[in-house]
Amino acid sequence: MTLAPCARPVAPDEIDGQTVICGNVSVPIDHRAPESDRITIAFNLYKAHSLTPEPDPVIYLHGGPGSGTVSHVAKTIGYFEHLRGRRDIIAIDERGVDSSAPEMDCYTTLGAQLAPVVDQKITGNAAPTLQADFINGCLAELDAKGIDYTLINTEQNAMDVPAVLSALGYESYNLYGISYGTKLTMEILRQDPPGIRSAIIDGNAPPWLPLYSMFWQSHSAPIQLSLAPCEGDPVCAEAYPDITARTFALMETLGETPVDGPKGPVDGGMLYEMIDGRVNMKGDYHALTPYIPLMVTQLEQGDTTLFDQITAGELPPKPATADAETLRAAALARGLNGTEMAQVNAMLEAAEHIRIAQGTVERAARLLEGDLDQEARGTDLAEIFDNRLAAAIKAIPDDAARLAVGRDYLDLRFADPSVDGLLTLIEAHLEGSAATDLSALARQLDAAELARVYELIRVDNEATVKQVEGSFQTYLYACQEDFSDGWNSVQKFRDLMAEDGAWGPGMQEALAGYYDQRFIAVCALFDKHPREDWTSVGSTDRPVLAMNGELDTQTAGIWGALAVQDYSDATLVMLPESGHGTIRFSQCAKDITAAFIEAPESDLDTSCVKDLRLPVMLPDGTMHPLPY
Structure with a gap:
């Protein structure tokens, strides 16, 4: 395990290295061959607020798989703060996703396709073959790097989780999966490593359902x-x-x-x-x-x-709001006497002081975080250089020349920070005062500032790659393991939808056409790698809580019962007016999950659910x- 600074900016009320600790854990790319090459799994560890925390943390397994969590320090813990009173919270980027195994980013492919990418960003019109061209190029690029992406799968992903927790020093833990994270949780439960205390699956996607043929549901x-x-x-x-x-x-x-x-x-x-x-x-x-x-x-x-x-x-009608004067008028209308009105005024004034104080504290915390961010980077000059370089590139009038510098800029993503690398880029593509000024700035950069420039290049490139990759990380998993042997197909999609009979022929055709374009055509580009028992119904005797939203349009709420059909100690909860990831939609969902984590073997009070109707x-x- 190695520690590293957290992605900045962290939340205003977090302290990097103390309340939130970030880093990487090295694991075998193939757990069945421990001497195989290694990949790193990036993590954020949010420390419990208690001085005497429980020994079993909650580890969050994200959806997609794609769009990881490690770079979103504040957003991620925002979902799980309600569990942090007594337990550490751990978030990871799953293998092959974002901060975990960044060498899988396909910058050479992106550079080769920069022209249609730029055209798409400017005009909004994507080249008809852009997605297929990118996927084919990216797979070839990964092959050229010697990366065995057949090992980017849920089975290996599931073995990463206990390895990470062991490296962090935890013997017992609680799983919390959302969306694809539920599929990953179910695979971990199937493998049954030591240490699992409980599991929550929220927005269920059981692998024993042909889900890509059932998304109409x-x-x-x-x-x-x-x-x-x-x-x-x-x-x-x-x-x-x-x-x-x-x-x-x-x-x-x-x-x-x-x-x-x-x-x-x-x-x-x-x-x-x-x-x-x-x-x-x-x-x-x-x-x-x-x-x-x-x-x-x-x-x-x-x-x-x-x-x-x-x-x-x-x-729906907007909720009414009342300012202090409106509340005073309402109190007077109730006929309150002078003493009672004095108490009302005192409460309103106190409430206003609290509001101002809270705003002041939050602004001060954000300013402090900004100062710490700049101090950690030590890099005002780095920011200036990066901004001027971006402006100089945008000012190049010739499209071909602008694309050429864009390709070389992308190539710096994996280069070691060096002044020579920046000077080579400048001398090859810029001229006049812009080149002279940028070269002079580059030579003034110290080691910390130079590292920051390359970090900014990495961030810029990652943002561009994400725009083009789209769902590539999802496809790596889904197309290799979920489309084998006809388990999912457009014909099965059409047959199941017609058999259900809810949708009419027009909507059947529209949804099936979208599915065909979104998955079938894309997954045809991947070799398939089926695994034994992948689609057989899983079982476990661990305590499991299945949370499901009635309005979930990503994973049908009715899939929750099918997920836990062979789980001997499962509690199934359906929440009205809740969507994908129920804890985002109600305090009731947060209260239920917190109560379950606290005592997974006890009877669970879900009475608040009825109030959501x-x-x-x-x-x-x-x-x-x-x-x-």
């Missing part, structure tokens, strides 16, 4: 789950009979014949996007469920009133409560 299940309470309530069912089937049918009808409204036509795709978009991958949430039955009824009748109100942001708007405009 991630879009039908939120409709079915959120409308089922209306179907089961006498008052709602009378007002909106067969509302679930009617909602699916309406999308098909509007796909063929849109409804004209005062703000324009409403078609099936628009209705689908509105209902499907109640939650998104960013954790945004729109409380539209109460209005869906009435909106569907109106659209069936050619009325777009509710649809237009939602589109305009008028529904929203009412339904009846035809007369009143709100009617629904059962959980």
